[in-house]
Amino acid sequence: MAVPSPHPIKAKLRKEARAARMRFVSRLEDETRHALEENLAELLAPVLASARIIGTYSPIGSELSPARAIVRARRLGKTIAYPAFEEGDEMFRFRAGEPSMPGPHRIMQPTTDAPVVTPDLILVPLVACGNGGTRLGQGKGHYDRVLAAQKEAGARLIGLGWKVQRLDTDIPAEDWDVPLHAFACPRYLEEF
Numbered sequence: 346m347a348v349p350s351p352h353p354i355k356a357k358l359r360k361e362a363r364a365a366r367m368r369f370v371s372r373l374e375d376e377t378r379h380a381l382e383e384n385l386a387e388l389l390a391p392v393l394a395s396a397r398i399i400g401t402y403s404p405i406g407s408e409l410s411p412a413r414a415i416v417r418a419r420r421l422g423k424t425i426a427y428p429a430f431e432e433g434d435e436m437f438r439f440r441a442g443e444p445s446m447p448g449p450h451r452i453m454q455p456t457t458d459a460p461v462v463t464p465d466l467i468l469v470p471l472v473a474c475g476n477g478g479t480r481l482g483q484g485k486g487h488y489d490r491v492l493a494a495q496k497e498a499g500a501r502l503i504g505l506g507w508k509v510q511r512l513d514t515d516i517p518a519e520d521w522d523v524p525l526h527a528f529a530c531p532r533y534l535e536e537f
């Protein structure tokens with residue numbers, strides 16, 4: 346099978362969006378960053394309260410952290426799951442538990458014996474979100490490979506990012522791109 350070449354517009358947008366996110370976060374005092382993540386937790390509280398199994402992520406670099414929102418959800422007894430890769434895998438599965446072990450890209454994930462679950466709500470990391478909920482990710486297609494089936498199974502997909510990551514443009518969507526139901530940043534939740 347032919348390997349598709351990277352989409353040139355997406356590649357450019359990804360580079361710019363990563364730089365903008367980095368610039369924004371590098372100017373944030375730790376205290377402000379934590380206050381914004383606490384705002385996000387408050388904003389997401391009703392959404393998480395009505396879910397049963399929540400797919401989330403262990404943040405890296407300048408990504409917005411859902412950790413404060415997740416602490417609250419755990420207190421409510423929700424099942425919390427993270428993307429987990431097995432050795433050499435291009436496709437992750439959501440496994441319930443604490444992210445206690447480093448996976449590829451040194452992202453923390455549950456151990457490979459943790460139960461595989463089907464979340465009814467997924468908090469999705471992103472590099473940028475465009476009009477209509479088109480998501481730009483890390484460019485490896487990891488979430489693309491998983492989200493279609495999860496959406497089909499009934500999951501609500503909420504992309505998380507700082508406000509600068511919400512681009513007021515149409516990001517070109519390819520066949521495998523799965524539109525998000527909503528985008529949330531510390532200040533608002535936008536439904537598509």
Ligand SMILES: Nc1nc2c(c(=O)[nH]1)N(C=O)[C@@H](CNc1ccc(C(=O)N[C@@H](CCC(=O)O)C(=O)O)cc1)CN2
Nearest residue numbers: 402403404405406407428450452470482483485487488
């Ligand atoms: N927190 C988090 N977990 C995630 C993802 C993600 O985007 N964020 N993924 C999304 O698919 C999957 C892992 N796939 C990844 C694929 C590529 C890179 C990557 O290229 N990372 C850059 C650093 C980018 C940054 O700091 O934001 C690198 O290694 O140089 C990271 C994760 C599943 N878990």
Ligand SMILES: Nc1ncnc2c1ncn2[C@@H]1O[C@H](COP(=O)(O)OP(=O)(O)OP(=O)(O)O)[C@@H](O)[C@H]1O
Nearest residue numbers: 349355480481482483484485486487488489490521
């Ligand atoms: N369902 C799929 N099955 C196999 N390969 C896929 C699938 N979806 C995407 N890919 C591959 O992943 C590559 C990257 O896709 P894309 O640029 O849309 O990634 P992304 O959405 O930015 O990244 P990610 O999902 O990792 O956060 C594509 O070139 C494609 O080859």
